[in-house]
Amino acid sequence: MIQAHAVRLFMERGYDGTTVNDVAEAAGVSPMTVYRHFPTKEDLVLVDQNGPLVAARVSATPAGQPLVRRIGGALVESARALTAGDDRFLLARLRLMISTPALRARHLDNHHVLQQAIVDGLGDEAADPDTAFRAAAAASACLAAMHIALVRWATEDGHGDLPDLISEAFAAAFGDAAPRRR
Amino acid sequence: MIQAHAVRLFMERGYDGTTVNDVAEAAGVSPMTVYRHFPTKEDLVLVDQNGPLVAARVSATPAGQPLVRRIGGALVESARALTAGDDRFLLARLRLMISTPALRARHLDNHHVLQQAIVDGLGDEAADPDTAFRAAAAASACLAAMHIALVRWATEDGHGDLPDLISEAFAAAFGDAAPRRR
DNA sequence: CCCATTATTGATAGTCACTATCAGCCTGGT
DNA sequence: ACCAGGCTGATAGTGACTATCAATAATGGG
Numbered sequence: 001m002i003q004a005h006a007v008r009l010f011m012e013r014g015y016d017g018t019t020v021n022d023v024a025e026a027a028g029v030s031p032m033t034v035y036r037h038f039p040t041k042e043d044l045v046l047v048d049q050n051g052p053l054v055a056a057r058v059s060a061t062p063a064g065q066p067l068v069r070r071i072g073g074a075l076v077e078s079a080r081a082l083t084a085g086d087d088r089f090l091l092a093r094l095r096l097m098i099s100t101p102a103l104r105a106r107h108l109d110n111h112h113v114l115q116q117a118i119v120d121g122l123g124d125e126a127a128d129p130d131t132a133f134r135a136a137a138a139a140s141a142c143l144a145a146m147h148i149a150l151v152r153w154a155t156e157d158g159h160g161d162l163p164d165l166i167s168e169a170f171a172a173a174f175g176d177a178a179p180r181r182r
Numbered sequence: 183m184i185q186a187h188a189v190r191l192f193m194e195r196g197y198d199g200t201t202v203n204d205v206a207e208a209a210g211v212s213p214m215t216v217y218r219h220f221p222t223k224e225d226l227v228l229v230d231q232n233g234p235l236v237a238a239r240v241s242a243t244p245a246g247q248p249l250v251r252r253i254g255g256a257l258v259e260s261a262r263a264l265t266a267g268d269d270r271f272l273l274a275r276l277r278l279m280i281s282t283p284a285l286r287a288r289h290l291d292n293h294h295v296l297q298q299a300i301v302d303g304l305g306d307e308a309a310d311p312d313t314a315f316r317a318a319a320a321a322s323a324c325l326a327a328m329h330i331a332l333v334r335w336a337t338e339d340g341h342g343d344l345p346d347l348i349s350e351a352f353a354a355a356f357g358d359a360a361p362r363r364r
Numbered sequence: 365c366c367c368a369t370t371a372t373t374g375a376t377a378g379t380c381a382c383t384a385t386c387a388g389c390c391t392g393g394t
Numbered sequence: 395a396c397c398a399g400g401c402t403g404a405t406a407g408t409g410a411c412t413a414t415c416a417a418t419a420a421t422g423g424g
Contacts, residue, residue, distance in 0.1 A: 019408090019409065019410085020409080020410065020411090021409085029373080029374090030373070030374050030375080031374095031411095032373070032374055032375080033372080033373060033374075035410090035411065035412085036372080036373080039411090040410080040411080041409095041410065041411090066357065067354070068355060068356075068357075101291065104291055104294070105287035105288050105290065105291035106287050108287065108290035108291055108293075108294075109283065109286055109287035109290055111290075111326075112286070112290075133330065133334055133350070133351070133354070134350070134351075134353075134354030135354075136330045137327045137330045137331070137350075137351035137352075137354040137355045138327075138354055138355045140326040140327060140329065140330050141323040141324070141326050141327045141355040141356075142323070143326065144293075144322040144323045144325065144326035145319045145320075145322060145323045147322065148315065148318045148319045148322050149319070152315055168315070168316070168319075169315070169316075169319035170319075172249070172315070172316030172317075172319040172320055173250060173319045173320045173323040173356070174250075174323075174355070174356060174357075174359070175248065175250075175356075175358075175359050176357075176358075177356070177357050177359075201379090201380065201381085202380080202381065202382085203380085211402080211403090212402070212403050212404080213382095213403095214402070214403060214404080215401085215402060215403075217381090217382065217383085218401080218402080221382090222381080222382080223380095223381065223382090
């Protein structure tokens with residue numbers, strides 16, 4: 001509930017034009033309570049609970065294929081699941097992320113966490129440091145390409161199919177090793 | 183001079199354990215003067231002047247090859263030039279970046295600027311939105327893979343050859359399309 | 365149903381990054 | 395000598411965030 005008020009206010013008055021006190025007042029709680037649930041102001045926008053879900057999808061893919069195809073395929077599937085229902089909240093948060101430098105930076109740093117989750121999800125497949133290094137390189141490259149697709153999707157106001165855009169970004173970056181479009 | 187004092191203090195007492203006032207006092211200037219030259223505390227570490235250089239290298243590569251090979255090759259060359267002289271300052275700044283969340287986030291956001299510079303450097307080759315989109319996807323994937331190599335290089339205290347590590351990361355992410363090792 | 369333990373909230377007072385404003389100072393050109 | 399420009403500094407803010415402690419609500423056992 002606090003988050004809903006926060007995103008609404010950020011869209012109305014801008015991120016920097018809204019103080020945490022404003023959010024607290026709109027939500028009818030004290031500023032302390034806001035800080036208790038969202039350690040930083042950025043977290044009011046950037047709560048991302050589907051990291052483990054992506055990692056699980058990756059580790060469920062067959063081991064024989066190129067890493068970027070496995071990881072990319074999992075990301076495309078996740079995007080399809082995310083955009084299946086109501087896009088608007090996702091789109092609003094994305095637009096805030098892209099237009100606000102502080103949010104954009106923190107969002108990119110979150111990729112670091114997700115990338116680690118993906119590598120960890122590979123388990124024994126990425127046991128030794130060299131293999132883990134290669135998996136991390138593949139994962140972060142995939143996430144970076146996906147981010148470009150997210151930005152384009154948001155700047156086009158959510159028209160177009162997000163999974164298709166992500167697939168196109170993967171094709172541009174990885175060529176034959178990219179996940180196959182269906 | 184201010185920056186030199188800042189990096190020294192950050193390494194001694196940690197980034198969060200050092201205030202901008204401490205830096206100002208160590209440098210013998212007023213806090214206002216520090217803020218005048220470095221708009222944010224993060225900028226005391228994250229001065230990055232070789233963006234246009236990378237973009238120029240990319241646009242100088244032959245147009246027939248895959249984008250990731252052209253961009254990747256330019257990044258490997260730039261890394262070779264950067265590590266040719268004295269590594270220590272670069273290494274110290276990298277370690278600060280990796281260990282401090284705020285710096286890591288801002289550094290990743292700087293990739294966004296560099297990626298845009300690379301796409302712009304392609305000029306007419308990335309004229310229409312679709313081509314620019316594909317170029318951006320390739321560029322950001324390359325930068326993300328390079329970042330993984332930078333992190334590994336820093337955690338290994340600068341042993342190992344940075345250009346080789348970057349090439350290895352590219353090979354892991356892009357396979358055959360990666361720039362050829364020399 | 366009541367009491368004790370515990371989690372959640374709130375108020376207060378701070379620190380620190382950063383900004384706006386204004387005043388002094390030091391330079392270079394005439 | 396004089397004046398105009400930028401560089402510097404002091405002061406007084408705003409706002410994110412933290413530490414600490416009191417108060418209130420929820421929970422579980424008797």
